[in-house]
Amino acid sequence: MSDRDPLIETFIEGTDWKGATVAPLAGDASNRRYLRLTHPEGGSAVLMDAPLEKGEDTAPFIRIAEYLTAQGLSAPRILARDEALGFLLLEDLGDDLFARVIPREPNLENSLYSAATDLLVQLHAAPPAEGLAAYDPPLMADLAALPFDWYAKVEPGLRRAFAQAMQSTLEGLHGASDVLIQRDYHAENLLWLPERKGAARVGLLDFQDAMLGHRAYDLVSLLQDARRDVPPRIEEAMIDRYIDQSGLDPMRFRADYNRLGAQRNLRIVGVFARLCIRDGKAHYVDLIPRVWGHLMRNLEDPALADVATLVRGHLPVPNTATLQRLKDQCATNQTP
Numbered sequence: 001m002s003d004r005d006p007l008i009e010t011f012i013e014g015t016d017w018k019g020a021t022v023a024p025l026a027g028d029a030s031n032r033r034y035l036r037l038t039h040p041e042g043g044s045a046v047l048m049d050a051p052l053e054k055g056e057d058t059a060p061f062i063r064i065a066e067y068l069t070a071q072g073l074s075a076p077r078i079l080a081r082d083e084a085l086g087f088l089l090l091e092d093l094g095d096d097l098f099a100r101v102i103p104r105e106p107n108l109e110n111s112l113y114s115a116a117t118d119l120l121v122q123l124h125a126a127p128p129a130e131g132l133a134a135y136d137p138p139l140m141a142d143l144a145a146l147p148f149d150w151y152a153k154v155e156p157g158l159r160r161a162f163a164q165a166m167q168s169t170l171e172g173l174h175g176a177s178d179v180l181i182q183r184d185y186h187a188e189n190l191l192w193l194p195e196r197k198g199a200a201r202v203g204l205l206d207f208q209d210a211m212l213g214h215r216a217y218d219l220v221s222l223l224q225d226a227r228r229d230v231p232p233r234i235e236e237a238m239i240d241r242y243i244d245q246s247g248l249d250p251m252r253f254r255a256d257y258n259r260l261g262a263q264r265n266l267r268i269v270g271v272f273a274r275l276c277i278r279d280g281k282a283h284y285v286d287l288i289p290r291v292w293g294h295l296m297r298n299l300e301d302p303a304l305a306d307v308a309t310l311v312r313g314h315l316p317v318p319n320t321a322t323l324q325r326l327k328d329q330c331a332t333n334q335t336p
Contacts, residue, residue: 002033004049011087012037015080017045031056036092043092045079050086058083061208067129067180073119074193074203093203098187099228108192110234112202116190116222117238119199121245124215128180135181135213141167144263146270150277151288151326152315162314165306166266169259172303173214174252181213182206185221187228215246216257217264224261224294226268226287258301265295266311269318273326280331288318288326 002008012018020037025046031054035047050056058081068075076090098116102109141163148159182189184206191203219242223235239257243250268291272284299308316322 002049004051007085008035008047008049008087011080011082011085012047012089015089017080017089020045022047037089046076046090046092048088048090050088052084052086056086058086058088060210061088063131064129064180064182064207064210068123068204068207071123071126072198072200073123074191074196074200075207076203076205093191093193093205096192098190098192101192102187102228109231110237112190112192113222113230113234113238114241115199115202116185117219117241118245119202120185120215120218120222121242122199124179124246128178128212129210132180132210132212135177135183135211135217137167137170137173140170140263140267143270144266146267147273147315148270150270150273154314158310158314162307162310165310166263169304169307170263173256173259175214175216175248175256177212177214179213179215180210181215181217183209183211183213183217183221185218186225187222214256214260216253217260220257220261220264224265224298226265226272226291226294229290255301255303258298259303262295262298262301262304262307265291265298269295269315276326277329277331277333282327282330285323285326288323292318 008022012020012022017037017039020039023036023038025034025036031051033049035049037045037047039045048058048061050058050061062078062081062083065075065078069077074093076093078088078090080089081087098112102112144166145159145163148154148162182204189205189207191205193201193203219239223230223238239254240250242248243253269288272288272291275281275284295311298304299311
């Protein structure tokens with residue numbers, strides 16, 4: 001039993017969901033917890049428990065959810081809230097995550113990825129939410145250097161050299177960084193809602209860390225998924241679909257896609273290693289080989305030559321021995 005359970009009970013008592021049964025839902029890599037409420041008279045809702053004392057904050061979720069719904073997209077509607085305690089009661093969009101629907105109905109894979117790609121086209125055509133922090137080259141380069149902190153320890157000078165090379169590469173992006181990026185736009189955060197129309201058929205989750213960034217970023221997140229293999233034909237078709245609908249220069253967009261793919265995949269390698277070593281979540285280590293495969297494809301782009309040299313020269317391939325070394329360090333370093 002959580003020490004927040006009495007607070008949750010009191011919160012629910014003050015809403016229209018008084019008397020609902022409560023059951024846990026799967027969480028994520030954060031300190032948030034999710035519970036499903038089932039009303040005795042029918043219907044369900046989702047409770048987000050985001051404790052402030054653990055660094056969580058419901059305000060960004062509220063702001064981005066309201067922005068997305070204003071664009072006609074299917075973010076969960078907020079049914080009740082207590083921001084001071086870190087509770088949100090949300091519309092229940094169901095359990096049909098892309099990651100579950102596709103194995104069950106593989107014939108829908110192309111349709112689901114097409115809908116998710118079309119959503120990005122629609123979202124990127126709208127003015128972004130106000131007040132978003134910029135996901136700019138200095139920040140992206142620093143985050144891309146996380147593997148040098150956690151995946152393989154190196155001297156500080158090498159980390160700085162890598163960050164400088166990565167920043168220089170990202171400063172060469174052709175497109176402007178002027179759209180809202182959700183940053184975790186992938187099959188385990190997207191729900192299939194076929195009864196809705198157009199882009200609203202894609203339910204959105206885990207968008208509270210949205211920033212102002214480049215329009216290729218969420219497409220990379222979708223198509224170079226850390227948790228499932230997206231067929232190469234789907235990846236290529238969706239890149240073409242986005243380019244065609246957005247009227248962009250294909251060569252420039254693909255070059256930007258590779259740069260951002262390298263940045264994102266390097267960051268994920270570092271984050272997954274950190275989740276094991278610092279937070280004791282060893283299962284994330286098993287996802288690193290897939291992410292590494294995406295990274296190696298991105299680094300084939302000549303524009304990433306300097307970054308590729310540093311990665312290949314100083315980061316070990318995630319073979320069995322490397323992955324076991326990470327798991328052996330699980331929960332051994334509590335450094336923030």
